Amino acid sequence: MNETLKLLHNHRSIRKFTREKLTKDEVRTIVEAGQRASTSSNVMAYSIIGVTDENIKKELRKVSGQPYVEKNGYLFVICADLSRIANLDSNGVQGNVKQNLESTEQFIVATVDGALVTQNMVIAAESLGFGACFLGSLRNDINRVDELLKLPAYVIPLFGLAVGHPNHEPDIKPRLPFEAVFHENTYDQAKHTHIEDYDRILSDYYQRRDSNLKDDNWSKQMLRKYNVPTRMDVAAYVQSKNMNRH
Template identity: 45%
Template sequence: MNHRSIRKFRNVKLSTTQIETIVRAAQMASSSSFMQAYSIVGLTDPALKHELREITNTPYIEDNGHLFIFCADLQRLTIMGTEQEKLDMKIMLESSAFYQIAVIDAALAAQNAVLAAESLGLGAVIMGAVNRDIRRLDEMLGLPEYVVPLFAIAIGVPDQEPEVKPRLPLEAVYFENRYASFTEQRERIEAYDRDMNHYYQARNENNRHAIWSRKHIDMLKMKFPLGDMTEYLRCKGLNVT
């Protein structure tokens, strides 16, 4: 209940014990059919971290205690198969359904990692921005077929104390038996927008006038190059659409 994204860290590197504890906690997350269809790459090379910072324009990619990059990984499932078995597995492995399984497995593991870090007195932030140039990131990490970078988690000793952001009202997220009506949802989001505007104006850093719904409407109106991601995934052997 006290989770906050931390984007400013002290200049203290995580110990090997802390890193291993966080990764082992991630591994204890639930996994579809126990596939464990993800991998985690710790990015420690200063030159690579600096390049990724330049690509993303995100300082805390470089300035943190440790950077973990979570990947969907279906390649590991093929390693012990014969060449014929790999051909027989191809349709399933390259399906959108199995890619979704790998993404969910990675997300569950990531949440465990964040909770473990926070239990150790550390802070964390999950970042999708590392995929801004996904082909270059793929090259940096030397990723084989069927392995796709999804997001990064920067973890370290916090050097800030941001307030906890208000979440959507429970009634806008949890329904019994059937989804809420459009009118009910609109009323709840209007109330939430008022709460978020108050939060943004009152918080200690980066005060501004902003509401939740407008922020995301404006984002979704932008034209991101989504086709490039689809082509990249196909180059990795995944027939997603």
């Protein structure tokens, strides 16, 4: 394996960090590497908010319920952002531009762009010896995050990203086998049978890993997860920001 592949295969989310903060240069290096990600039509439909204010971090932790939102080397919040386009025309947002900006298509563009920039940031951070964890838990109260970060129309928070010096070394979490996710030419539903293999692999992982041992598998987890209506306020919030309306 080359060094890039080794880095990718060594990924695990880090949720405990030392007290050491990232320097401004490290933050900049990570963000600029993130920005090298491909972006739909070069729109760059994202913004990254670095949260250094301890009060805002505390409030964001309350939203997420996860301590590492506050206790990390640096906290980023990644937003889908179409407001730059919205503000290009001094006459305001109207006509075709408005119709496009408010479409599901452009909502996908902006959320995908936000995910790509963030994943590049994770790889950059890991290459520098940092650990990182995405924080979708900020969407537990998306309206509160919007208020705390003073987001304008056409800007929505997607997730946070906690980065810092790792203070634990969790085991690498197995993924679905290649055979379960890779199809050739057309979609093959029979591939779902490989989920059984993964259930055994993940169950074994949960019973053998260093901490938080449990008797569980992927199918059970997903059924539990999808049985609970979650963040049902997000749709109305997104539409209130003039996105994903049609």
